[in-house]
Amino acid sequence: MANASPSAVSGAQDYLSGKPRVLGRGKRMAVTSLVIFAAAALAAYILTSGAFNWTVIWAFFFHPAILSGLAMTLELTALSMIVGVLLGVCLAVMAVSRYPAVSAASALYVWMFRGTPLLVQLIFWFNIALVFPTVGFGGWSVSVNALVTPFMAALLGLGLNEGAYMSEIVRAGIGSVDKGQREAAQSIGLGGGQVMAHIILPQALKVIIPPTANQTIGMLKNTSLVSVIGAQELLTKSEDIYARNFQVIELLIVASLWYLLMTTIASGIQFWLERRFGDDRAIRRMVGEQA
Amino acid sequence: MNALAPSVALDTAAARVMLRARDITKSFGPHLVLSGVSLDVKRGEVVCIIGPSGSGKSTFLRCLNFLEVPDAGGVWVDGERVACQEIDGVLWELPARVFARQRASIGMVFQRFNLFSNLTAEENVSLALRLVKRLPRSEARDIARAVLASVGLERFIHHRPSQLSGGQQQRVAIARAVAMEPKVLLFDEPTSALDPELVHEVLSVMTGLAGTGMTMVVVTHEIGFAREVSDRVVFMDGGGIVEQGVSGEVLANPSEPRTKAFLSKIK
Numbered sequence: 176m177a178n179a180s181p182s183a184v185s186g187a188q189d190y191l192s193g194k195p196r197v198l199g200r201g202k203r204m205a206v207t208s209l210v211i212f213a214a215a216a217l218a219a220y221i222l223t224s225g226a227f228n229w230t231v232i233w234a235f236f237f238h239p240a241i242l243s244g245l246a247m248t249l250e251l252t253a254l255s256m257i258v259g260v261l262l263g264v265c266l267a268v269m270a271v272s273r274y275p276a277v278s279a280a281s282a283l284y285v286w287m288f289r290g291t292p293l294l295v296q297l298i299f300w301f302n303i304a305l306v307f308p309t310v311g312f313g314g315w316s317v318s319v320n321a322l323v324t325p326f327m328a329a330l331l332g333l334g335l336n337e338g339a340y341m342s343e344i345v346r347a348g349i350g351s352v353d354k355g356q357r358e359a360a361q362s363i364g365l366g367g368g369q370v371m372a373h374i375i376l377p378q379a380l381k382v383i384i385p386p387t388a389n390q391t392i393g394m395l396k397n398t399s400l401v402s403v404i405g406a407q408e409l410l411t412k413s414e415d416i417y418a419r420n421f422q423v424i425e426l427l428i429v430a431s432l433w434y435l436l437m438t439t440i441a442s443g444i445q446f447w448l449e450r451r452f453g454d455d456r457a458i459r460r461m462v463g464e465q466a
Numbered sequence: 467m468n469a470l471a472p473s474v475a476l477d478t479a480a481a482r483v484m485l486r487a488r489d490i491t492k493s494f495g496p497h498l499v500l501s502g503v504s505l506d507v508k509r510g511e512v513v514c515i516i517g518p519s520g521s522g523k524s525t526f527l528r529c530l531n532f533l534e535v536p537d538a539g540g541v542w543v544d545g546e547r548v549a550c551q552e553i554d555g556v557l558w559e560l561p562a563r564v565f566a567r568q569r570a571s572i573g574m575v576f577q578r579f580n581l582f583s584n585l586t587a588e589e590n591v592s593l594a595l596r597l598v599k600r601l602p603r604s605e606a607r608d609i610a611r612a613v614l615a616s617v618g619l620e621r622f623i624h625h626r627p628s629q630l631s632g633g634q635q636q637r638v639a640i641a642r643a644v645a646m647e648p649k650v651l652l653f654d655e656p657t658s659a660l661d662p663e664l665v666h667e668v669l670s671v672m673t674g675l676a677g678t679g680m681t682m683v684v685v686t687h688e689i690g691f692a693r694e695v696s697d698r699v700v701f702m703d704g705g706g707i708v709e710q711g712v713s714g715e716v717l718a719n720p721s722e723p724r725t726k727a728f729l730s731k732i733k
C-alpha cells in the first residue's frame with residue numbers, strides 16, 4: 176500500500192505537473208503584429224488617401240436605382256434557384272430511370288449545359304428570337320422577341336444552367352441513400368414513384384441541402400453575368416450610373432459591398448442549416464413531409 | 467418450364483401450397499448462383515433454410531419476391547404467379563402497379579432491418595397501409611399501433627430507428643411486414659446483425675408469429691430456432707438444395723456429408 180506510487184513514498188510531489196509552456200510564443204506574436212500592422216496601413220490608405228471617394232460611395236449606397244437592382248438580384252437568385260432545383264430533381268430522377276432513352280436524355284442535358292459557359296448561354300437565350308421568331312400552335316402565335324425580355328432570358332439562362340448542376344447534386348443525394356431502403360419499400364408494395372417521394376428523396380435531402388446552399392451563394396454572384404444582356408440587376412444598375420457620372424470604381428465598390436453583405440448573410444444561413452442537419456426532424460419540418 | 471404452366475403445377479397440391487418456387491436459376495455475370503432451385507411451402511408451414519455463407523440462400527429468398535429477377539423458373543404465391551402472367555403461351559411482365567400490390571402479399575424481413583430512417587416506428591408500419599392499402603390515416607395508425615404492441619413496442623411508437631436497439635428495430639421491421647397481412651413472410655438472417663443478448667427477443671416474436679399460422683421461410687444460423695419452431699429444414703450448398711426434411715431428423719441425423727460437415731462447424 177505504501178509503495179503504490181513514488182509520491183506516496185516521499186509524501187511530496189517530486190515532479191512538475193500541469194500544462195507545459197508553449198514554445199515559440201514570441202515568434203507568433205511577431206507575426207501577428209506584422210499582419211495587423213499591414214492590414215491597418217492598407218485600411219488607412221484606402222480610407223484616407225482619396226483614391227476612393229467615400230462620400231460618393233456612401234451617397235450611392237442606398238440610391239433607389241441601386242436598391243431596385245439589389246431587389247432584382249435577389250429575385251433572379253430566388254427564381255433561378257427554384258427553376259434549378261425543380262429541374263435538377265426531374266433530371267436526377269430521369270437519370271436513374273429504367274428506360275435508357277430517358278437517362279440518356281438527362282445525361283445529354285447535363286453534358287450540354289455544364290459543358291458550355293454560362294455567359295454564352297445567357298447571350299444565346301437573349302438572342303433566341305433569331306432562331307425561333309415566333310412560337311405558337313394552331314391559329315395562336317406570339318413573337319419570341321416580345322416574350323423573351325432580358326429578365327426572361329436571364330431566368331432561362333441561369334435556371335436551366337443551374338438545373339444541370341443541381342441534377343448532379345440531387346443524384347449524389349439519391350445515391351447516398353442505402354439501397355436496402357428501396358428494397359424494403361418495394362417489399363411492402365410501394366410503387367416506384369412512392370418509393371422516391373416518401374423514402375428516397377426525404378432521406379437524400381440531408382445530402383442535398385448543404386451544397387444547394389452553396390449553389391445559392393454562387394447564384395447571388397452569377398446573376399451579375401446577366402448585366403451583359405441588361406437585366407437590370409445590381410451590376411447593370413451600377414454600370415448605368417457610372418456610365419453617366421464616371422465614378423466607375425466607387426460604383427463597383429457599392430456593388431461589391433452589397434454582394435459581400437448578401438453572401439455573408441447567405442453563408443450565415445448555410446452555417447445554420449448545416450448545424451441543424453444532425454437532426455433530421457428539422458428537415459422534415461422544413462419540407463412539411465409527413466407520413 | 468413451359469410444361470409447368472401454373473394450372474398444371476398447382477392442381478396437384480391444390481390449396482395446400484402457399485408458396486411454390488420452381489427451378490429458380492440465377493447468375494451474376496458468369497457466376498451461377500442458383501441452379502434450378504425448387505421449393506413448395508404449405509400454408510402455415512415454417513421452413514428454415516440453412517447453409518454455408520455464399521451458398522445462395524439470400525439470392526434465393528430475394529428471387530421469391532423478385533428483388534432479384536430470376537433468369538429462369540417461376541414463383542407462385544397462393545396459386546398466383548409472381549411478377550409474371552401467361553397470355554396465349556407467352557410470359558409477360560405484370561403491370562408495375564399490379565406487381566407492386568402483389569409484393570405486399572410477400573413480406574420480407576432483412577438482416578440489416580432496413581427501417582425507413584426518415585420515419586418513426588409507427589410511420590414505418592403505417593406507410594404502406596396508407597399508400598398501398600389506401601386506408602385512411604387514422605385507421606392505418608390504429609393498425610400500426612396494434613401491431614407494434616403485439617411485438618412489445620407500444621412504448622416506442624414515436625421513436626426513430628436511430629433511437630432503437632437492434633432488437634427493437636428488427637421487431638419494428640417484422641411489424642411493418644406483418645401489418646400488410648402477407649400470405650408468406652420471408653426472413654433473411656433476421657438475427658445475424660444483432661448483439662447476442664438481443665437475439666432472443668426477435669426469435670420469440672418469430673416463434674409467436676409461427677404460432678398464429680403464418681407461412682414463413684427463414685434463412686437462419688439459429689439451429690435452436692430451426693429445431694424447435696420450424697416444420698422443415700432445407701440445407702443449401704453450392705446454389706442448390708442438398709438435403710431437406712423434418713427439422714428434428716435433418717438436424718440430428720443428416721444423411722448428406724456436406725450437411726454433417728456444416729452442422730458440426732456451426733455447433
Ligand SMILES: Nc1ncnc2c1ncn2[C@@H]1O[C@H](COP(=O)(O)OP(=O)(O)O)[C@@H](O)[C@H]1O
Pocket residue numbers: 494499517518519520521522523524525526
Ligand atoms: N448482386 C450481386 N452481384 C454479384 N454477385 C452476387 C450478388 N449477390 C450475391 N452474389 C454472389 O452470389 C453468391 C451467393 O450469395 P448469397 O445469396 O448472398 O449467399 P448466402 O446468403 O447463402 O450467404 C455469393 O458468391 C455472392 O458473392
Ligand SMILES: [Mg+2]
Pocket residue numbers: 523524525655
Ligand atoms: Mg445471405
